[in-house]
Amino acid sequence: MSTPRLLLGQTFEARGNPFRQPWREAVRIDSAGAVLIEDGLIRAVGNRDRLRRDAPQAEVHDYGPQLICPGFVDAHVHYPQTAIIASWGKQLIDWLNTYTFPEEMRLEDPDYAARIANRYLDLALSHGTTTMCSYTTVHAHSVDAFFDAAAARGMRTVAGKTCMDRNAPEGLRDTAQSAYDDSKALIAHWQGQGRATYAITPRFSPTSTPEQLSALGSLWAEHPECLMQTHLSEQPAEIAWVRALFPQARDYLDTYEAHGLLGPRAVFGHAIHLEPREIDRIAETGAALVHCPTSNSFIGSGLMDVAGLAARCIPVGLATDTGGGSSFSMLRTMAAAYEIAQLRGSALHPAQLMWLATSGAARSLHLHDRIGTLAPGHEADLTILDLASTPAIAQRAAEAKDIWEALFPTIMMGEDRAISDVWIGGQKHRPASSG
Known part of the structure; x- marks a missing residue:
């Protein structure tokens, strides 16, 4: 058993297909979210305070207002x-x-x-x-x-x-x-x-x-x-x-x-x-x-x-x-x-x-039962998005009226600087050295 890790941040959760049903019913972002990962899998997704209580032994990674989403x-x-x-x-x-x-x-x-x-x-x-x-x-x-x-x-x-x-x-x-x-x-x-x-x-x-x-x-x-x-x-x-x-x-x-x-x-x-x-x-x-x-x-x-x-x-x-x-x-x-x-x-x-x-x-790719969604039992491949990664993005996000308006500038203007962290199979990815 590996050490459980608890990632705190805003969480992007898809519960349906936003092309086949209203997007508000299919997808949500929890501003006080958390993802518990262990042994390469997502064990739980939910409110950060509740998951802190349920997994007091977990190693905590606090991403603040950044967005935790599937890789x-x-x-x-x-x-x-x-x-x-x-x-x-x-x-x-x-x-x-x-x-x-x-x-x-x-x-x-x-x-x-x-x-x-x-x-x-x-x-x-x-x-x-x-x-x-x-x-x-x-x-x-x-x-x-x-x-x-x-x-x-x-x-x-x-x-x-x-x-x-x-x-x-x-x-x-x-x-x-x-x-x-x-x-x-x-x-x-x-x-x-x-x-x-x-x-x-x-x-x-x-x-x-x-x-x-x-x-x-x-x-x-x-x-x-x-x-x-x-x-x-x-x-x-x-x-x-x-x-x-x-x-x-x-x-x-x-x-x-x-x-x-x-x-x-x-x-x-x-x-x-x-x-x-x-x-x-x-x-x-x-x-x-x-x-x-x-x-x-x-x-x-x-x-x-x-x-x-x-x-x-x-x-x-x-x-x-x-x-x-x-x-x-x-x-x-x-x-x-x-x-x-x-x-x-x-x-x-x-x-x-x-x-x-x-x-x-x-x-x-017929991999939707393993990856692509923050859900218990799925493999813990995660990407953490910084929604204020550049001055241009940050100033626009600061004017946003809701989380979707804050996310959209990163979609339109973001690149590798917006990638705060990447997790693969429950392990934080460490980029190869430039040498």
């Missing part, structure tokens, strides 16, 4: 693209050919893959992200590098080997058979190992032949406990390319469904330009969509209809999409989600934005 969950990233984040001036296909593929080829070197994995995780943690779902490269050791680095930090993560057997440089192509074999071996090694979840990962339909998609669909049928992640309807030019490559398909989603790659544990990134039939099938099957707002604007992809899709009871998560996205910060990502929703005619409430970055993203 941020980033539902779609490409850790191999860490070094090329914020590269200038390309849309999707050009981005892949100019920046992504050359950088991913560098991860053929296992030492470089490990270095980038460690760098990415340190950057994510510095921004309060405790769990993410990542693509890797075609190299099986790039999966090992990511999961090894996450295990060293005690993190819960999701990842899978990125499979491509066409329309990519030779050094990044596998085959239908090797994609199946490599992925199957990686599943045997990593699925359920520690805090790791495996995601079967075709990059997207243009870089996989029908034979490879079918092989991965067969693998998923053999291992339904895994997730399946890929991209869907990110840009109009991409959709036109898919139509040319799959002339028999009804639409982009059908290129996956026809090969066994649609189901309740499917996670589709972007999903901006969906056809009505695609929305219907996603809602029917329970598949999840992931909103990548900084990437969608940075690469010029379009404006995802988050509110409309959530209204169809489709699980929607939030993601930075590093490195097509322009920030490692889920706060910046929430701000971009707000701005894009405004352009679509709706103003997402701070409660909805925070929910997307925590409970909503965890739900999209």
Whole structure:
């Protein structure tokens, strides 16, 4: 038994989905809250005075007016693209050919893959992200590098080997058979190992032949406990390319469904330009969509209809999409989600934005029974937000009439300085030394 720890502060608690019910009923902030953690789990959440009485032996960490919330969950990233984040001036296909593929080829070197994995995780943690779902490269050791680095930090993560057997440089192509074999071996090694979840990962339909998609669909049928992640309807030019490559398909989603790659544990990134039939099938099957707002604007992809899709009871998560996205910060990502929703005619409430970055993203990854919510029995991954981290934020928060108005400036203007502390599995994270 570890020493119980009692964290005092304001607590962000989600009890429902603020897109399906009034946000006041779904989410609350307790200004006199506390979280009791022990043996890596949350034991209790409630009033600080009561929990002090109930756990007098607990080691107290008093965060004053700071906000204790679940660790941020980033539902779609490409850790191999860490070094090329914020590269200038390309849309999707050009981005892949100019920046992504050359950088991913560098991860053929296992030492470089490990270095980038460690760098990415340190950057994510510095921004309060405790769990993410990542693509890797075609190299099986790039999966090992990511999961090894996450295990060293005690993190819960999701990842899978990125499979491509066409329309990519030779050094990044596998085959239908090797994609199946490599992925199957990686599943045997990593699925359920520690805090790791495996995601079967075709990059997207243009870089996989029908034979490879079918092989991965067969693998998923053999291992339904895994997730399946890929991209869907990110840009109009991409959709036109898919139509040319799959002339028999009804639409982009059908290129996956026809090969066994649609189901309740499917996670589709972007999903901006969906056809009505695609929305219907996603809602029917329970598949999840992931909103990548900084990437969608940075690469010029379009404006995802988050509110409309959530209204169809489709699980929607939030993601930075590093490195097509322009920030490692889920706060910046929430701000971009707000701005894009405004352009679509709706103003997402701070409660909805925070929910997307925590409970909503965890739900999209089928981890909502373990992370993403301050609730007894959940894993104690926590992020502590300083709501006055910069002079600009502090002066605005000082004028706030309620806690939501005080939180919103941090969502809109916050970055790594707003992250006061991060807890992983009930232990305070200690950043790696700069040396």
